Amino acid sequence: MILVKAFAIVCEASRRVLNMKPYDVQIIAAIALHQGKIVEMKTGEGKTLAGVMPAYLNALTGKGVHILTFNDYLARRDAQWMGPVYEFLGLSVGYVNEGMSITERQKAYSCDITYVTAKEVGFDYLRDFLCYEKDRLVLRKFNYAIVDEADSVFIDEARIPLVIAGDVAEEEEELFRLSKIVKELKLGEDYELDEYEKNIALTDAGLIRVEKILGCDNLYVPENLGLLTRINSALHAEVLIERDKDYIVRNGRIEIIDEFTGRIADKRHWPDNLQSAVETKEGLKSQSKGKIMGSIPLQYFLSLYQKISGMTRTACIAAEEFREFYCLDVVVVPTNNPCIRKDYPDVIFANKEAKHKVLISEIERIHETGQPILIGTNSVQESEMLADELNIIGIKCKVLNAKNDEMEAKIIARAGEVGAVTVSTNMAGRGVDIKLGGEREQERDKVVALGGLYVIGTNKFESKRIDNQLKGRAGRQGDPGESRFFISIEDEIFKKYSFKKMLPKLNMPQKQDERIDDPIFRREMESAQRVLEGYNSDIRRQLWKYSFIMEQQRRIIHSRRQNILMDKEPLQLLSTKAEERYFFLQNQLDDKVLRDIEKQLTLYYINRSWAEYLDYMSYVRESIHLVAIGKKNPLDEFHKIAIEVFDNMMDRIECEIINKFNTIEIKENSIDVDKEGLKGPSSTWTYLINDNPNQFSSMNLLIKGTSSAIKGTLFSLKSIYNRILKKSM
Numbered sequence: 001m002i003l004v005k006a007f008a009i010v011c012e013a014s015r016r017v018l019n020m021k022p023y024d025v026q027i028i029a030a031i032a033l034h035q036g037k038i039v040e041m042k043t044g045e046g047k048t049l050a051g052v053m054p055a056y057l058n059a060l061t062g063k064g065v066h067i068l069t070f071n072d073y074l075a076r077r078d079a080q081w082m083g084p085v086y087e088f089l090g091l092s093v094g095y096v097n098e099g100m101s102i103t104e105r106q107k108a109y110s111c112d113i114t115y116v117t118a119k120e121v122g123f124d125y126l127r128d129f130l131c132y133e134k135d136r137l138v139l140r141k142f143n144y145a146i147v148d149e150a151d152s153v154f155i156d157e158a159r160i161p162l163v164i165a166g167d168v169a170e171e172e173e174e175l176f177r178l179s180k181i182v183k184e185l186k187l188g189e190d191y192e193l194d195e196y197e198k199n200i201a202l203t204d205a206g207l208i209r210v211e212k213i214l215g216c217d218n219l220y221v222p223e224n225l226g227l228l229t230r231i232n233s234a235l236h237a238e239v240l241i242e243r244d245k246d247y248i249v250r251n252g253r254i255e256i257i258d259e260f261t262g263r264i265a266d267k268r269h270w271p272d273n274l275q276s277a278v279e280t281k282e283g284l285k286s287q288s289k290g291k292i293m294g295s296i297p298l299q300y301f302l303s304l305y306q307k308i309s310g311m312t313r314t315a316c317i318a319a320e321e322f323r324e325f326y327c328l329d330v331v332v333v334p335t336n337n338p339c340i341r342k343d344y345p346d347v348i349f350a351n352k353e354a355k356h357k358v359l360i361s362e363i364e365r366i367h368e369t370g371q372p373i374l375i376g377t378n379s380v381q382e383s384e385m386l387a388d389e390l391n392i393i394g395i396k397c398k399v400l401n402a403k404n405d406e407m408e409a410k411i412i413a414r415a416g417e418v419g420a421v422t423v424s425t426n427m428a429g430r431g432v433d434i435k436l437g438g439e440r441e442q443e444r445d446k447v448v449a450l451g452g453l454y455v456i457g458t459n460k461f462e463s464k465r466i467d468n469q470l471k472g473r474a475g476r477q478g479d480p481g482e483s484r485f486f487i488s489i490e491d492e493i494f495k496k497y498s499f500k501k502m503l504p505k506l507n508m509p510q511k512q513d514e515r516i517d518d519p520i521f522r523r524e525m526e527s528a529q530r531v532l533e534g535y536n537s538d539i540r541r542q543l544w545k546y547s548f549i550m551e552q553q554r555r556i557i558h559s560r561r562q563n564i565l566m567d568k569e570p571l572q573l574l575s576t577k578a579e580e581r582y583f584f585l586q587n588q589l590d591d592k593v594l595r596d597i598e599k600q601l602t603l604y605y606i607n608r609s610w611a612e613y614l615d616y617m618s619y620v621r622e623s624i625h626l627v628a629i630g631k632k633n634p635l636d637e638f639h640k641i642a643i644e645v646f647d648n649m650m651d652r653i654e655c656e657i658i659n660k661f662n663t664i665e666i667k668e669n670s671i672d673v674d675k676e677g678l679k680g681p682s683s684t685w686t687y688l689i690n691d692n693p694n695q696f697s698s699m700n701l702l703i704k705g706t707s708s709a710i711k712g713t714l715f716s717l718k719s720i721y722n723r724i725l726k727k728s729m
């Protein structure tokens with residue numbers, strides 16, 4: 001069997017080149033990866049090397065293999081680390097990082113093995129969709145991918161859409177005016193919040209007030225739809241999005257704090273209107289004026305690969321989702337050495353302050369012994385506050401919130417040194433090994449004697465999987481280690497989802513600062529986390545269902561455009577539907593010139609119409625939950641609209657090509673794209689859409705039913721939906 005031979009060759013090459021002979025467990029993982037499975041392998045077990053075997057085997061076909069890493073730093077590090085093994089075996093290796101030129105990308109993607117983040121390759125896919133010249137395309141057909149930190153990519157980030165936008169003008173003045181108007185509005189009078197404080201809506205009185213100030217009769221008439229959306233976004237930005245909690249302002253720009261990782265989310269935007277609204281609220285020049293030209297959620301992007309597999313430390317807990325969304329099975333690979341880490345039960349308090357006191361004294365106690373400590377918090381803000389406090393009491397610590405992955409990797413690599421205290425958010429430094437004693441081998445025994453790395457969680461995270469990721473930083477490769485979480489009922493996560501209400505009253509402690517040891521209470525808190533996991537998973541499921549049809553449509557339009565660009569599809573529209581001008585021009589021009597004109601027109605109108613389609617469907621998605629009031633099924637209605645609008649779009653593309661062709665001016669065998677208005681955007685940029693708060697709450701409504709706080713206002717919003725329906729007919 002070729003697998004046996006190929007893997008044996010890699011094992012030998014690795015031994016010769018890197019002086020690492022893969023362990024049996026790494027070979028088991030490699031087999032599962034080749035079979036297209038998700039492999040669960042504990043931290044420090046050597047996933048990087050395990051991935052080389054299936055990558056080599058699958059690259060033998062010459063179709064290219066992508067290894068999708070967690071960040072740019074790891075793409076570079078792993079390509080350079082494993083590169084010599086592939087090269088020894090006669091294969092080429094490359095990596096792609098943000099900021100690389102088209103030529104560098106083309107070179108890296110043409111290699112047998114390419115290390116790159118899922119986001120970067122996704123952005124390249126979107127950029128290729130806007131390309132007008134064959135030789136500027138960077139990607140080949142997607143063949144096989146191995147996804148590192150698979151749970152993060154497939155599950156936590158899966159619903160984040162990657163977006164490419166192009167520049168168009170927008171009036172800034174109006175945005176400032178709207179921002180000023182919403183500052184005057186009052187809660188309870190002019191607008192209301194839902195019970196989770198995640199959705200906001202104008203009351204009828206508020207609506208009338210805004211209409212009066214704007215001097216418009218009715219914000220619900222079709223021509224005011226854009227204005228209404230911008231008002232809602234301005235209100236949302238003003239009331240629900242908080243500076244220093246949801247974002248910070250740095251160098252004149254908004255930088256979003258990722259709710260999930262607690263870190264500054266690089267290249268992240270809120271959905272278009274909301275982003276401009278927050279920029280305006282802060283008095284900044286809008287950076288986000290632009291039209292979305294293409295977008296794809298990571299979830300769908302990954303499914304473009306012929307074959308896909310993944311590896312992570314925590315897959316088993318999410319096995320059901322891997323199966324449901326991606327038809328991927330999870331294989332748990334045993335550790336090379338047994339794991340001897342001690343995971344202590346959570347220390348629970350009713351009161352946040354009491355928890356904090358005990359947390360600090362525990363850090364002091366452990367630190368005195370010299371045992372290294374890694375503290376996982378759930379936000380940048382929290383890690384900074386904790387670090388300040390520790391510094392005041394004389395405990396020197398390192399904080400991991402650098403924007404630079406490489407610096408972060410260097411800090412976390414030293415978190416296992418004697419006496420080290422490292423404060424981090426949950427995802428920081430993921431993919432980087434913490435060696436006991438740091439780089440100095442002789443220090444290792446000392447740290448082992450102290451009990452290894454001690455991991456402290458200051459909060460529970462939104463899923464047990466993330467808790468386990470944090471715990472797993474200790475106890476690598478049979479090392480000793482310990483872990484403990486300190487939690488309180490007043491923690492953000494419990495407050496946010498009103499869990500206090502769910503907890504049994506009888507078991508509530510008498511004194512607020514008492515430690516809680518009641519097993520019933522403990523069980524309830526665990527089940528609260530499970531409820532939350534289920535809830536998040538439901539949202540992902542809903543989004544998946546909602547985007548399914550649009551994704552099929554995107555595939556149709558992408559492949560049509562790429563076929564035309566690559567001259568794989570004959571162009572016959574003009575010769576059959578604009579015969580008169582076509583045959584007239586045929587007598588004067590070369591066939592190739594005519595074909596190039598038709599090609600240019602087709603590529604342009606596909607892009608333009610698709611951008612309009614995306615714009616339109618995002619309006620529909622944000623208000624589709626309203627149909628539930630009319631007892632219709634929102635999902636069915638949404639699909640119905642998507643199909644109709646898409647069909648119309650396909651017809652319209654043809655009409656626009658024909659109309660333009662009939663009036664276009666041709667000089668010296670070519671057309672002036674600027675003059676004819678056929679130029680694509682002069683610049684494009686890519687970003688990730690932060691969880692759409694509106695969408696989130698729409699999904700919320702679909703899952704939980706309409707919340708009473710905004711039921712009334714939904715009725716007054718119903719007209720939007722009616723209008724949308726009318727427009728799409």
Ligand code: ADP
Binds near residue numbers: 023045048432433
């Ligand atoms: P993971 O990504 O699974 O956490 P890494 O790929 O970063 O782990 O590897 C962890 C450490 O184990 C690295 O320092 C690597 O050099 C070492 N390692 C991995 N496989 C082997 C092996 N077969 N023999 C010796 N050392 C290995």
